[in-house]
Amino acid sequence: MADFEPKIVGFLCNWCSYAGADLAGVSRFQYPTNVRVIRVMCSARVDPSIIMEMFLQGADGVFVGGCHLGDCHYITGNYYTEKRMKLVRKLLERAGMSRQRFRLEWVSASEGVRFAGIMKDFAELIKEIGPSPVAGDNPDMAKMESLFIAKNILEDFRLRALINKQVQFIESGNVYGEKLAEEELDKILYDALSVEFDRAVILWKTKEEPLSVKSISEATNIPPGRVLNEIANLRRRDLIKLDRIEGQSPLYISQGFEV
């Protein structure tokens, strides 16, 4: 892999990290050529689903840079970024991607050296772990699928709602004026994520051919009992339906996986 040149996409916020990168340039600090920078006004603009999209498009690593917490030009934007990126890491893991392929850093306008250092580190790290399993001519289809599903559920209302409320909850409390502990909120979020991921996987697997609970379980490693429960939940939303019964096995086909 000595000749492997990773493709890295870097999202940098206009006010701090992009300026930090500029400073690195002005100061002629050298760093590897692998990074392609996309300027955004705030790191909060980086929708978690965009990161999944980057990987699906063949990125080997994705970097997001924002202002240090408290320094955000838009006051709280980077707090949202922080919460959202937690979700990204979880999902990458769930999709079978190394979470090291994604990195979030706060880089201020004066941290040119640090920016160059981070870029160097990150590029070397990616070189070391090798090309993305979903990039290139022979992508790992299973992981590709998982990433696609991850991207999809990140567009789901439920997760977005939960995550977007987190900052408000921690800082100013909920509608009852109660402040909720971060761990508690994380648990709710991660539970929801895990359930939504399972649901999306079930819908994905059954989008073309009707499958039984057992075969869905075998194809996804989700325990059959859980598959059954989630099918029940999905049926209530008219997202999956009973196609037919074969022997002792009801076969289900998904109704609503929008590709």
Added chain:
Amino acid sequence: MEEEEYEPLVIAFCCNWCSYAGADLAGVSRFQYPPNIRVIRTMCSGMVHPNLVMDALTKGADGVIICGCHIGDCHYLEGNVITEKRADAIELMLEDFGLEPERFRLEWISASEGDKFARVMNEMVEAVKALGPSPYKM
């Protein structure tokens, strides 16, 4: 061209106590079915005169379905038993009128069978679509 865009129209007579309630539950549960159905509420399925069915079909309805309570569940003791007997007569009449048997259907749908209502309506519309427009259609 015409054939392809054919959207059938199905009249569904639903008894107030079971099937209409089942249709309501399909709504509450948001079970989707094609918009080709026009429900007419009757107090009992036994209220539906066979002539109403034949009139509807000969005036151009592509299908007619009568929905009542399950046998034994009739709010009026046994109105639906009579409906069942009449359905046999209606089936005979279809033949005389040169209509396919699939254009008429009798179903028992309870107040808790929202999913069944949606399913039956799906099936009915599919069946009638497959037949093509009613020969009586203007």
Added chain:
Amino acid sequence: MVEKVGAVLVVGGGIAGMQASLDLADSGYKVYLLDKSPNIGGAMAQLDKTFPTNDCAMCIMAPKLVETGRHRNIELLTGASLEAVQGSPGNFLVTIKKTARKVDETRCTGCGMCTHFCPVEVPDEYNMGLVTRKAIYVKYPQAVPAVVSIDLEHCIGCGICEGQCEAEAIVYDQEEQMMDIEVGSIVVAPGFNLFDLARKPQYGYGVYPNVLSSLELERMLSATGPHAGMVLRPSDGELPRNMAFIQCVGSRDKQTGNTYCSSVCCMFSIKEAIIAKEHTPGLEAHIFFMDMRAYGKEFDEYYSRAEEEHGVKFTRGNRISMVEEDPVTHNLFITYVDGAELKVEEFDIVVLSVGTEAPVDTDKLRQVLGIDLNTHSFCETSIFDPLSTTKPGIYVCGAFSSPKDIPDSVAQASGAAALASSHISTERNKLVEIREFPPEKDISGEDSKIGVFICHCGINIGGVVDVPAVVEYAKTLPNVTYAEDNLYTCSQDTQSKIVETIKEHDLNRVIVASCTPRTHAPLFMNTIRDAGLNPYLFEMANIREHCSWVHSKEPEKATQKAKDLVRMAVAKAALLEPIPPIKISIGKSALIIGGGITGMTAALGIADQGFDAYLVEKKDELGGITRRIHFALTGEDVQARMNELIDKVKSNERVHVYTGAKIKDIEGFVGSFITTLEHEGEEKQIRHGVVLVATGGAELKPDEYLYGKDPRVVTQLEYEDMLANGGLKEDTKSVAMIQCVGSRNEERPYCSRICCTETIKNALKTKEMMPDANVYVFHRDMRTYGFREDYYLEAAEKGVVFVRYYPENPPKLTVNDGKLDLIAKDPFLDEEIVVNPDVVMLAVATLPNADNEELSTFLKIPLSKDKFFLEAHVKLRPVDFATEGVFLCGLAHSPKFVEECLAQASAAVSRATTILAQDELELEATKSFVVDEKCDGCAYCVDPCPYDAITLIEYMRDGTVKKTVDVDETACKGCGVCQATCPKDGIFVRGFTLGQINAMIEAALEVA
């Protein structure tokens, strides 16, 4: 003297609480119906089907739910608890705590948009946790009130629901509220709690995935359940090939302390086995039980059908000790005894038939209400006061006084309502709101001027259907003079606006295009009455449940359909005619047929309500069959109580007793019956408004077991007489009691219900009087349901020997050398048992009264196959007949205990009072009417009428005899079977005439 209050508090909104509330509200009392849950409905709302008719539970319950929710005399207090009660009968001050639902009940329309967007998912209790619900939710789709509530335990306070709510009904700062209400009496109906299966770890519930509780199975069987009616193995989602039911889990069980029988589980399992087999091709169901307690009306036949027609397997005499699991396949193993053999069987699913317990808050109820509980923490009652708690003015019904099924609960509920109102009957109609309407406008000769009000329902309709376009379209339709759209047509301000609009535009017919008429039509019908229109000049187009909600992905087609639905409604509305109300005046008295304990109690009940009671008894003496009962299991002196009752009846000036009287004829209908009596050699006519049938039953005189041939063989009542009057010889060494003599056989397939318990009573009494005598009971199943089980246990502990026999191999009784030889085969020991009893007591069948058939023709009321009377509905109308104004109670209904007869007697009083309390009864106006010019008297419609409401008549017209039919409007229910039978367009149901339906069809097809 306390100042009495004409209001009643009902605690618990299950089927019993609803029935009690409806009866009271219909009788002129203000009702507060309290439920701790956010929506009423109770346990019945969770059921898929009900035994023994397999009726759809929601189908039969939904009309009661809606009626309770809409009744102007019932105030629902949901999410509420009872905190304190002060005062005395007639005037209680009750403090209630209402939890914060965080939703304004008056604004929420139940559209469910908030639940769709709530990001928090929680296990759905209604579906036993087999699916999830949201943190803002409504318990079940048909729930009343149709209002969401926030589950504060799980709500994270994200605020999303508020943003979604177009009705602005979410109120996060709503606080818990304390309120005081004044009531004259209290009815307690808190229901029951399910036994916690974790207390029986040997069955592996919660550990082995394929072990289910019977309620989980019930939800699976339901079309609204997790798998839309499929039963699936939780471990792998496969359809089961076989299924075992283990009975008595948490019932009849010393280990858990629940020694009583839960009364309903046997039938519940049979029902589930039948339905599961219907839903699952090839499924085998196997029920393991100790005794099959199919003791209710037509239960035994259901049990037989399950075995014979549906192939359910039953293995008797088994208390399964444990369930084992193969950890790989998750299949389950049960070891059981079959005859004298030990067997192991493998199952795909095991269902635990879970027992019932006193409600969780039973102790709080005891403290707050000051009532006593029995040893099992249920409400303490007694045989002669089965519906009274130990605290005067507070009554009980339903499963709180003992585990019981739906019809018994409903009968008790009505009964408790009668008792609750009896001591405040002077306050009737004082606190109820009577809605006054302006006089009706005469619209005859006017052209149709239709107003159409189209509802956005927030975004429920408007989000899919282009409502303004539908309004514009409606304006183009013939006869439409006005059309508008409303954000919520059902809101209070829109109602006033509709009234104003009707007046301003001189509308004479109104259409609302919104949601379902099943829940909302009555509201709008009253609104147009406020504008002086007849309520039947109203029509609804259902563009929500039948359109926007089910075609949400096709907005254009949905809009087109909404236009069509409006056009159909307009076509019908143009043909609507005012329907005059049918009012009948009510004679304020009741005829009670039968002067037994049931009839006497009913007569006193009617008198307590302030009406006259005519009590007719064919014998010369009051008392009936109870005259022959001396002892009660619980120790009361039955005859002393009887004499007290007879005295009360005779001294009550509102009760008119006719003993030795024969009914010659009964004519008339609800409100004005005329009965001809033969009494003391004279014919006498009585006018009365209602009839209560309490004809009682009789004891079978058997022709088997040497009865009548050997004086030592006696019936149960004869034996009791011997015990009471020293008829039993002092040297009696051995007594044999044989069960099911004349019951549960081919001739009489029904169970006589009381004989098992009566046998236990007599056995215990025998042991008490003669401790050394041996008592043997030969039985098929001991059916000592409820707390009677405790006495069964006591008898066994006192040495009464119980021997089971099978019907194909009954005990044989012969005389040898003057000695009685009783030989029976014990199926478990596979051995013959021989005893030489000094006395043989036969537990004989209870027979229907021989006069029932004659009475059934007088009153046009049906009999069951077994010749008992057949009620209007076996589950929800246990003491009503389909014929209005006629009620039944006691043994006339089916065999039952004294306490059950008394509960039914009060129930019949309550049902009768709902009629007697009114001066005029307004009947549902949707009835058949005859078009005389068209009717040629062919009489095709006469037979199909399910209510025998149509008769063929002849009269003279223009000098010739004209044949036609006549509709008895008091009997007609408006089903329209007649109109669909008529070949001549000669009979129609108002509001659903062929012309009106045809207009809708033509409008739908756009041919008109």
